[in-house]
Amino acid sequence: MTQNEEVKRYLESGGRLTGFKALRLFGTMRLAARVNDLRKTGLAIKKGTKAVLCANGRTAHVAEYYLEREEA
Numbered sequence: 001m002t003q004n005e006e007v008k009r010y011l012e013s014g015g016r017l018t019g020f021k022a023l024r025l026f027g028t029m030r031l032a033a034r035v036n037d038l039r040k041t042g043l044a045i046k047k048g049t050k051a052v053l054c055a056n057g058r059t060a061h062v063a064e065y066y067l068e069r070e071e072a
Contacts, residue, residue, distance in 0.1 A: 003028045004037050011038075011045065016066040018050060035065050044068070 001009075006026045010017060022031040035045050050064040 004034050007031070007034045008038055008043065011043075011065065011067045014067075014069065016050075016064050018052070018062050018064050020052075020062070031065065032063070 019031045022028045048064050049061045
């Protein structure tokens with residue numbers, strides 16, 4: 001399975017991805033590129049920000065990608 005396929009499956013299952021999480025789960029160091037590839041196929045991926053605690057005790061804001069859930 002390609003990284004694009006893994007990212008797509010994860011997002012479609014309701015997951016949210018940051019770059020660090022994508023690296024841990026799928027070994028991709030270029031999540032934004034994978035998201036761009038998937039958007040070109042018509043997948044409506046949304047982007048927000050998430051506050052994360054760094055090892056130095058500071059807070060960083062990172063990109064977080066997700067799909068909006070359709071209401072039934």
